[in-house]
Amino acid sequence: TAVSQMLESISLANVALFLIAISIYFTSFAYAVPLVYFNKEQRILNALKSSFMVFYYNILPLSVYGIICALLMVLSMLLSLLPLLILIPICYISLFVY
Numbered sequence: 802t803a804v805s806q807m808l809e810s811i812s813l814a815n816v817a818l819f820l821i822a823i824s825i826y827f828t829s830f831a832y833a834v835p836l837v838y839f840n841k842e843q844r845i846l847n848a849l850k851s852s853f854m855v856f857y858y859n860i861l862p863l864s865v866y867g868i869i870c871a872l873l874m875v876l877s878m879l880l881s882l883l884p885l886l887i888l889i890p891i892c893y894i895s896l897f898v899y
Contacts (some may be wrong), residue, residue, distance in 0.1 A: 828856040
């Protein structure tokens with residue numbers, strides 16, 4: 802079938818490359834928008850660099866935060882995913898509070 806052919810064509814290197822690319826994207830843009838909005842940062846490259854450095858210097862606390870959010874999301878699967886309606890906005894907002 803088409804699904805099995807697609808799954809066979811995916812290699813571990815492609816998955817690793819995708820995860821690295823999406824991680825760089827997320828770390829660059831996560832705090833860039835608040836920096837531009839609240840600090841009136843005019844240079845986008847400075848905002849992206851600052852956002853990336855925030856993640857670089859706080860990798861351990863943000864990893865613990867991510868693990869806690871992931872565990873809460875897994876627990877919400879037991880309750881038919883209804884808690885995600887509350888959990889996802891709280892996790893997203895609390896990312897900026899730290």
